Amino acid sequence: MNIIETENKYTSGLYAKQTLTIVRGQGASLFDVDGIEYLDCAAGHGVANLGHAHPKIAEALFKQASTLITLFESFPNDQRAALMEKICGLLPGLDRVFFCNSGTEAVEASFKFSRISTGRKNIVAAMRAFHGRTYGSLSATFNKKYREGFEPLVPGFCHVAYNNIEALDKAVTDETAAVILEVVQGEGGVYPANVDYIQAARRICDERGAFLIVDEIQSGFGRTGRMFAIQHYGVTPDLLTCAKSLAGGVPMGAVLIGRNVKNLTPGVHGSTFGGNPLSCAAAMAALTVIEEEGLPAQAEAKGRYLMEKLKKIESPNIREVRGLGLMVGIELKQKVAPYIKALQEKRIIVLNAGMTVIRLLPPLVISYEQIDHLVDLLTEVLATEQKDE
Numbered sequence: 001m002n003i004i005e006t007e008n009k010y011t012s013g014l015y016a017k018q019t020l021t022i023v024r025g026q027g028a029s030l031f032d033v034d035g036i037e038y039l040d041c042a043a044g045h046g047v048a049n050l051g052h053a054h055p056k057i058a059e060a061l062f063k064q065a066s067t068l069i070t071l072f073e074s075f076p077n078d079q080r081a082a083l084m085e086k087i088c089g090l091l092p093g094l095d096r097v098f099f100c101n102s103g104t105e106a107v108e109a110s111f112k113f114s115r116i117s118t119g120r121k122n123i124v125a126a127m128r129a130f131h132g133r134t135y136g137s138l139s140a141t142f143n144k145k146y147r148e149g150f151e152p153l154v155p156g157f158c159h160v161a162y163n164n165i166e167a168l169d170k171a172v173t174d175e176t177a178a179v180i181l182e183v184v185q186g187e188g189g190v191y192p193a194n195v196d197y198i199q200a201a202r203r204i205c206d207e208r209g210a211f212l213i214v215d216e217i218q219s220g221f222g223r224t225g226r227m228f229a230i231q232h233y234g235v236t237p238d239l240l241t242c243a244k245s246l247a248g249g250v251p252m253g254a255v256l257i258g259r260n261v262k263n264l265t266p267g268v269h270g271s272t273f274g275g276n277p278l279s280c281a282a283a284m285a286a287l288t289v290i291e292e293e294g295l296p297a298q299a300e301a302k303g304r305y306l307m308e309k310l311k312k313i314e315s316p317n318i319r320e321v322r323g324l325g326l327m328v329g330i331e332l333k334q335k336v337a338p339y340i341k342a343l344q345e346k347r348i349i350v351l352n353a354g355m356t357v358i359r360l361l362p363p364l365v366i367s368y369e370q371i372d373h374l375v376d377l378l379t380e381v382l383a384t385e386q387k388d389e
């Protein structure tokens, strides 16, 4: 079978397909059909924080798959109970959890919980925000590229400038159910929030009786140097959404729920696959690995090392280097697409964040040698202006 031709024939058409077929992963490396190694600085859009093919995840999956894969959450289960206890011990004040299967589902649930709990309708989100592609999440997502053609979106949503306390202060009223913020905007260009902004968001929400939702789908599970990015800010949200690397690469989402959230009674919300024992076993293994291998501390140290090196690159094409931990953006003065292609030709896989930002989300297990290699090749590629053919 010709893999590329077959995918091109049967694809929905929703993805701009690469001409590179990946069949295997190991740590921070991916391998193509011919066994050629690529350095993965995308981690499946921030999913593979533990690296690829982690033996502890494989072992947990094998064991649980041969025990019990599926069970609706109305029946208690050993794997789910253990994970619930573990995940609710991560952030003081967030001591209940709803499990689902993806990031966008976690965001949807956080909006439903906010509305049912406060009896209010309005949600305030930020410009440049990305929260997912289903209707509620899409209504909170800012970029019109994702929204156009899908209107009418859900009523009650508005967007305000990010990192702007005055704009948030004006937008939040006594009819606001929730404010939703990424602590580091990912898709929107890798912009970390200022500490005073997040603290002001907490204060404004408290004053007006609105919830603060933090979307940690991309920034969670060690990526920014703490288990959750919000821990850099000394603030407890009412709801925290997570997914991506929660279960070591197995699809899973979750909402951590604060003490003021009420009216979550049987039937109000739910999910067929949510909290299935297979995903729960994988997530438990992932959280154990994150703690045992000290991945947040690794992300902090490696992120600092990477950013220092990136800031030393002398290139007329770089506008700014920014980020938190191993969530790093390199903003260029021109479009990044040809640079990303040039890097891929040198066997480095990176992401974009919008048109002008190269986004680096490597597995947190990336080695210092691999970071040096990445910086060497970035330096080479960024030395000259790359143009679209």
Ligand SMILES: Cc1ncc(COP(=O)(O)O)c(C=O)c1O
Residues within 6 Å of the ligand: 045, 102, 103, 104, 105, 107, 130, 131, 132, 133, 182, 186, 187, 215, 216, 217, 218, 243, 244
């Ligand atoms: C911050 C943020 N929220 C939500 C989502 C949506 O997650 P999913 O693609 O799992 O639905 C993403 C995905 O990139 C994200 O980065």
